Amino acid sequence: DIEDEVGSQDPDGLALRDFALALKGAKESALKVPELDVHAAVLDFDAQRVTLGELSVKGASVAAVRLKNGELDLLSLLGPSSKSKSDAAPWTLVADKLALQAASVRVEDRSVGRPVVLAVDDIGLEVDGFSTAKDVLSQLKFDSRINKNGKVGVSGSLGLDPLKADLKLDVRNVDLLPIQPYALEQAKIAISRGNVSTQGQLKLGSARDGGVLADFRGDVTVGDFASIDTLNATDFVRWRTLRVGGINARLEPFSLAVQRVMLDDFYTRLILDEQGRLNLREIQGGTPVEDKAAADAPLAEPGLDNRLAGERDEEQRGQGEGQRTAELAPPSAPPPPIRVDRIEIKRGNVAFSDRFVRPNYNVNLTDMAGTLIGLSTSPDTIAKLDLSGRVDKAAPVKVSGELNPFRQDAHLDILASVKDFELTGLSSYAGKYVGYGVARGKLSAELHYTIEDRKLTATNQIFLDQLDFGDKVDSPDAVDLPVQLAVSLLKNSRGEIDLRLPISGTLDDPEFSVSGLVVKMLFNLIGKAITSPFALLGSVLGGEEELSQLEFAPGSAKLGDKQLAKLASLAKALVERPALKLDIAASADPALDTEVLRKSALQRRVKAEKLKALVAKGEAAPSLDDIELSEAEYPELLKKAYRAGDFEKPTNFIGMVKDVPL
Numbered sequence: 001d002i003e004d005e006v007g008s009q010d011p012d013g014l015a016l017r018d019f020a021l022a023l024k025g026a027k028e029s030a031l032k033v034p035e036l037d038v039h040a041a042v043l044d045f046d047a048q049r050v051t052l053g054e055l056s057v058k059g060a061s062v063a064a065v066r067l068k069n070g071e072l073d074l075l076s077l078l079g080p081s082s083k084s085k086s087d088a089a090p091w092t093l094v095a096d097k098l099a100l101q102a103a104s105v106r107v108e109d110r111s112v113g114r115p116v117v118l119a120v121d122d123i124g125l126e127v128d129g130f131s132t133a134k135d136v137l138s139q140l141k142f143d144s145r146i147n148k149n150g151k152v153g154v155s156g157s158l159g160l161d162p163l164k165a166d167l168k169l170d171v172r173n174v175d176l177l178p179i180q181p182y183a184l185e186q187a188k189i190a191i192s193r194g195n196v197s198t199q200g201q202l203k204l205g206s207a208r209d210g211g212v213l214a215d216f217r218g219d220v221t222v223g224d225f226a227s228i229d230t231l232n233a234t235d236f237v238r239w240r241t242l243r244v245g246g247i248n249a250r251l252e253p254f255s256l257a258v259q260r261v262m263l264d265d266f267y268t269r270l271i272l273d274e275q276g277r278l279n280l281r282e283i284q285g286g287t288p289v290e291d292k293a294a295a296d297a298p299l300a301e302p303g304l305d306n307r308l309a310g311e312r313d314e315e316q317r318g319q320g321e322g323q324r325t326a327e328l329a330p331p332s333a334p335p336p337p338i339r340v341d342r343i344e345i346k347r348g349n350v351a352f353s354d355r356f357v358r359p360n361y362n363v364n365l366t367d368m369a370g371t372l373i374g375l376s377t378s379p380d381t382i383a384k385l386d387l388s389g390r391v392d393k394a395a396p397v398k399v400s401g402e403l404n405p406f407r408q409d410a411h412l413d414i415l416a417s418v419k420d421f422e423l424t425g426l427s428s429y430a431g432k433y434v435g436y437g438v439a440r441g442k443l444s445a446e447l448h449y450t451i452e453d454r455k456l457t458a459t460n461q462i463f464l465d466q467l468d469f470g471d472k473v474d475s476p477d478a479v480d481l482p483v484q485l486a487v488s489l490l491k492n493s494r495g496e497i498d499l500r501l502p503i504s505g506t507l508d509d510p511e512f513s514v515s516g517l518v519v520k521m522l523f524n525l526i527g528k529a530i531t532s533p534f535a536l537l538g539s540v541l542g543g544e545e546e547l548s549q550l551e552f553a554p555g556s557a558k559l560g561d562k563q564l565a566k567l568a569s570l571a572k573a574l575v576e577r578p579a580l581k582l583d584i585a586a587s588a589d590p591a592l593d594t595e596v597l598r599k600s601a602l603q604r605r606v607k608a609e610k611l612k613a614l615v616a617k618g619e620a621a622p623s624l625d626d627i628e629l630s631e632a633e634y635p636e637l638l639k640k641a642y643r644a645g646d647f648e649k650p651t652n653f654i655g656m657v658k659d660v661p662l
Contacts, residue, residue, distance in 0.1 A: 014038040023073060030074055034059040040096075052095040059102050066109040093132045100125035112181040120144050120152075127158075134161045150174030150195070162206040169218065171198045176225070183227075188283045189236055194225035200247065207252055214251040220244045229279055232271050236283070240265035246341075255337045265347045272354045335377040335406055343372040348389065357428040366393045377406040385414070395421040412451035419444045423467065430469070435478030441467035456505045464497040492576035554589065555596025605641040606634065 016036035020029040040053025065073045103123035109116040122145040130138045142154040152174070156167035176194035183191050200218015207213050226238035246259025271279040348368030354361040370387030387399040401414035423441040431437045444463040449456065467487060490497040550563050559567065574580060607627040615621050629637065 013041060021077075023076065028063060030063050032059075032061045033057060036060075048089055048091045050091060050093050052093075054097045054099070055095050056097075056099040057101070057103065060100065061104045061106070063106045064108070066107065066111050068111050070111050090132075093130075095130040096128070098125065098127040098130050112185060114181045116178055116181050117147075118178065119147050121148075132160055135159065136161075137164065146174050147178060163204055163212065164206070165202070165204040167202045167204075169198060169200050169202055171196065173197055173223075176222075184230070188230045190228040190230050192226045192228055194227075195223055197221045197223070211252055214249075216247060216249045218247055220247060229269065229271070229283060231282055232273070232279055234271070235267065235269050236279075237268045238266065239263060242266075253336070256339070257337075258340045259342070261340060261343045263343075263345045263348070266345065267349045267351070270350065270352045272352075272356050274355050276356045334379075337377060339376040339378070339381075340372075341374065343375065345370055345387075354428075357432050359428050361425065361428050363425060364392050365397065366390050370399075376404070379404070379407045382411065391418065391421055392425075395419055409454050410451050412449060414449050415446070416449075417444075417446045420465075421445075423464075427470065431473035432475050432477050433479060434469075434483050435473055435475055436483065437470035437473055439468040439470040441465065454506060456503070458503045460499075460501040460503070462497075462499040462501065464499075466495045467491070467497060488580065489577070493578060494576075554592045555600050602641070603629075605645065606637045609637045609640040609644070 014037070016033060019031075019033040019036065021031040022029045035056075035058040037056050038052055038054070040051075042049075042051040044051070062074075067073060101124055103125075104119070104121035105123065106120075107118045109118070122143070124141075124143045126141045128139045129136070137157045137159045140155065140158055142152075144152045146152055151170070151172040153170035154167050156165065158165045158167070173195045174197070176191055176196060180191045183189055198218060198220045200216055200220075202218075203213075203215040205213035221244070222239075222242045224240065225242065227236045228234070229236035241262070241264045243260075243262045244258055245262070246257075248257040249255070269279075273279070273282075346369050348365075350365040350368065352363050352365070366389060368387070368389035370385070370389075372387075373384045374381055375383040382402045382404055384402050385400060389397045391397060395418055397416075397418045399414065399416045401412070403412045403414060404410075405412075421443040423438045423443055427437040442465045444465070446461040447458065448461075449458040451457075469484065469487070487497070490499070492498075550559060550567055552559060552563070574582060604624060606629060607624050610627055610629065610633070611621055611624060
């Protein structure tokens with residue numbers, strides 16, 4: 001349905017008033033043009049060219065609907081499209097000036113679950129030197145209001161054939177709430193508020209293959225943003241300001257460089273639900289069929305006991321087996337060039353809730369602040385990390401070092417520490433996996449992890465102060481390990497446990513897992529409380545020696561320097577652990593000790609003969625142990641000792657003792 005009034009006082013012009021166009025059966029007009037004026041119009045059929053001095057439109061409005069099939073309802077006015085190509089040359093439109101004032105566009109998208117309305121009003125457009133001819137650039141200026149609050153401004157040059165644009169963008173406070181239905185299609189997140197602003201320069205061009213070339217340089221800010229985790233009906237992510245500055249982005253080929261990313265006053269909520277699923281993974285969008293399949297799938301028990309059992313089985317399988325090897329996949333294609341010079345966070349808060357354990361566990365990582373400098377996909381760069389925070393506004397946490405996760409060798413050198421973390425909050429985990437709650441205790445730790453040439457080396461320095469377990473908890477998930485005995489062995493007289501747990505591995509191991517290595521180390525450490533408690537004491541004291549026995553030299557009652565050091569370590573461990581009692585048992589080697597004792601007795605008899613000679617001469621008599629024997633005097637002294645010995649000796653035919661050759 002069309003209503004209009006056409007006329008003009010300009011012989012070369014055209015005036016259109018109160019034009020309205022409605023789709024069949026619609027109550028409201030899809031297109032309204034209150035005023036349209038054309039001046040200095042020239043139609044050249046031979047050149048297939050339309051020339052306009054000026055085309056101005058005032059107060060025009062467009063209302064369109066995107067249907068559930070994704071098509072716009074206004075396209076029905078064009079009728080079925082013809083796929084046949086015409087060989088006729090296209091017409092050229094030239095206008096010295098195009099002007100659009102006080103226009104508006106309303107688009108309702110019904111293709112998503114909940115309809116989305118985009119309302120653009122106060123549209124003002126001025127184009128100078130417009131032309132559809134080849135290699136012609138026009139100058140344009142565009143202003144509008146988005147959904148009553150946002151402002152969008154565009155100015156610069158534009159060419160249509162080929163596509164070429166150099167535009168200045170000025171977008172301010174565009175509300176993100178209307179895009180919430182689109183977000184829900186991609187993830188189970190609802191946007192509750194937020195706005196986006198951007199200022200920059202956008203360049204467009206045509207590629208040889210017909211694609212679009214794009215280059216953007218500028219800044220983007222997302223402010224006052226908040227979102228909701230619809231699965232758990234709680235806050236998910238919110239922040240005051242996210243500013244990305246100094247962007248240099250390009251398509252075909254893709255590259256991205258950012259000078260600075262700043263995140264201020266942010267909060268995120270991580271939840272492990274009753275089935276052991278982390279919301280960060282579960283919020284990803286999916287079809288109802290996929291969601292049901294995921295819900296019906298059996299869940300692996302994320303318990304510590306299962307991991308320990310797996311480590312135990314692996315250790316048993318490894319007896320007598322060779323080193324595990326794996327065929328490495330060919331190197332993947334290098335990542336696109338991406339560089340972020342500086343990432344800075346301030347006033348951060350990460351809240352974690354574990355609903356899988358009973359009672360539930362909640363912890364907050366507060367006062368988070370830090371920087372990541374020099375993050376890049378280039379393999380010859382290293383990023384510097386410096387991050388700090390507090391656990392529940394109390395225990396300080398710090399992470400610093402260098403890394404490049406994009407390198408083939410995954411270079412890493414990170415030092416992380418926490419001080420005076422209250423362990424009573426972990427009582428739920430201790431009861432479930434250890435079999436005892438935590439009555440008191442604090443944790444301090446320093447973890448140093450390095451990866452060089454895809455090989456991991458790490459030290460875990462762990463300090464537990466005043467750790468005491470509470471009552472026994474009847475848990476089917478608790479490990480069958482002598483935890484109480486291990487704590488007694490490890491704790492000194494001041495109630496402290498100081499552990500150093502080194503681990504190592506290779507990223508090329510198909511079963512590589514940092515957590516698996518740490519758990520295995522802890523499992524072996526606690527297991528030593530039964531299998532080799534003295535080795536456990538030795539590891540606590542910083543040594544690797546076995547303290548379960550002290551070895552004397554054969555036939556000797558004196559300890560060597562090494563054995564004296566072991567004895568001193570054992571004495572220190574017992575002094576610091578007055579609750580421990582030590583039973584000592586002695587043993588001897590009949591074969592080895594007997595032979596050495598015989599030789600030692602002979603040596604003493606030979607020395608005794610020399611001592612007699614010294615006394616007979618009136619010389620000072622040293623102790624028997626201090627007497628030294630020379631090779632020259634030894635045969636004669638041995639003969640005297642032999643003759644003086646009280647034992648049966650062979651004699652000659654007249655009954656005298658015979659000499660026995662050496």
